[in-house]
Amino acid sequence: MKLKTKAAVALLVALLVVVSGCIGGGTQGTSTPSATSHSHEQSGTQIEAQPQTNLKTVDFSELVSRAIQLTLNSTAVEKGNLTIEYDGKRIHGRYDFVITNLSDDILYLFVMGLPDDPMALIMNMSVEGIPINFSRLKGYRAEFGEIYGAKIKPSYFIVYEIPVDSSKTSIKGTITYSLKYPLFLDDPLQYPGPPIMGFSMSSRSAWWSSLTYSLPEGYSFVVPGYGVLTGSGKISGDKSMYLLYCSFIRRDEIVSENFSVSGVNVTVYLASSQYVPEEWNTIIDLIKQSVGLYYNITGIRPVNSVNIVFNPDFIRSFEVPETGTVLIGGRDNIKVLYERKPNSLPHELAHLWFGGYVGEAPFNEGFATYFETLAIQRFTPWGELYIKRQEDNIEKYGTVSINEAFKLAETGQHEFNMSVGVVIYQKFNFFLRSLQYLLGDKTFSKGIHTLLERCHGKECTILDVQKSFENASGQQLNWFFDEWINRTELPYYNVTQLEISENGDGYKLTFTISDANNFTMPVPVRIYLENGEYLDERVWVNGTATVSLELPDKPVRIVIDPEEVMANVNREFRVNGVVVKVD
Helix, strand or coil, X not given: CCCCCHHHHHHHHHHHHHCCCECCCCCCCCCCCCCCCHHHHHHCCCXXXXXXXXXXXXXXXXXXXXXXXXXXXXXXXXXXXXXXXXXXXXXXXXXXXXXECCCCCEEEEEECCCECXXXXXXXXXXXXCEECCHHHCEEEEEXXXXXXXXXXXXXXXXXXXXXXXXXXXXXXXXXXXXXXCCHHHCXXXXXXXXXXXXXXXXXXXXXXXXXXXXXXXXCEEEECCCEXXXXXXXXXEEEEHHHHHHCEEECCCEEEEEEEECCEEEXXXXXXXXXXXXXXXXXXXXXXXXXXXXXXXXXXXCCCEEEEEEECCCCCCEEEHHHCEEEEECCCCHHHHHHHCCCHHHHHHHCHHHHHHCCCCCCHHHHHHHHHHHHHHHHCCCHHHHHHXXXXXXXXXXXXXXXXHHHHHCCCHHHCCHHHHHHHHHHHHHXXXXXXXXXXXXXXXXXXXXXXXXXXXXXXXXXXXXXXXXXXXXXXXXXXXXXXXXXXXXXXXXXXXEEEEEECCEEEEEEEEEECCCCEEEEEEEEEECCCCEEEEEEEEECEEEEEXXXXXXXXEEEECCCCCCCCCCEEEEECXXXXXXX
């Protein structure tokens, strides 16, 4: 897998997968752009929906995959200046951009995140001074009618093909627009994206040099890294355009807190309508504990400062590692967010290491899930249930190997294919948990540190993961990686030939553990005694293994993998009156 631009791809997937769609036929692009689209409305010009006769209708998931590939394959670098004016109902904006390093004669424009409403987005565009007529452009259109299984009004995602001069390596252009903000107040399920712009281009990276803003009295504009903005003003500084997707405007007080954890400065933003005092303190503690835990394991600070934004306009969570920004989406108050999505915050924080410091790599989601799971187990009341649910998912949906899942994820299939998503997130997490049990905590932590150093700013694959842990442990691990990375099966443990006999003041227990799927693994075994005590053993199973133990009291129960260090086929049965549970 090639090194990818994390922000562009993650943002595109985050916006498109749960987005209700976009403007459909509601774009007006026949007139020459003015300073902003505001002037059209002020003049009373009727905006008519333009027929999209040149747009090919395709499946939604197909179009998202196409858009992701267009972004990944692009060499273009986008830079611009944005001016927005908000009047309490609409954002009126002007975006002046320069795109360099062009290698194609087509520029792709993604219009996304809006319902099928011709007044949702009024947009004009010119390239090199030539107005673009959207109704004549070729492109693709996909209908989308639900969010997370909930039916919404039919809406659309569109990719426009804009021809450009192939002899030029750079072009200039202007987009003016008027955008309803926020649409979700009328229909909470209709619009799940942050509507500062409502469109993007297929650039490999996009940056703004300046942002000029004007807000009505009483409104606040949260921009990570710049704080809470009010009134009118201008900010500058070559920041990722995707930072705007972590921004929001509110006629609301903004709650914020700043603190330092393990040498990392953290600032958290929350709209006061979402504020619940007790849960706010719980969230702050979870942030502190997670960042501290991740630093202790890795020994690395991926950034000097982190901005965490609880964005009430968005329903997904993601991170922009280049700016040290984490976005947690949700329209509920912070108590509901914490109880319903306890994994979002620790997962996105983990991406500052695996997704920011490491850069794009096929294994990043699995490492982020591993760290997220550690945080949930240690710092929330849902740890046992959370890890059990992951293992159940792996048993049910893990029908492809990790290697196969990595390849399919290159086209965004992990967002649509449950099997691919479960494998790259949850099965890889269990792969790491098993590796930690194999190597021990200290060596495993050293391997993670080695991997972060090895992959910082470089292109990395699963082979780099293997070499990093081999270097840390001094062991050859090809057998372990081959079992867990290239196979779809899970260990299937059985206990047979169980015998219990009295032995002086105690008992002797003998039994055989076998694995029908022939994994070679150290297996944790817990023996519960009649007096309520238990004994933990580590048993190497290579096909079969015989266990013989001297015990102070009669054994009544055997649990294989009691701490859920590996994904295996769970079941419960009896052997000679002893309950055996495979966890």
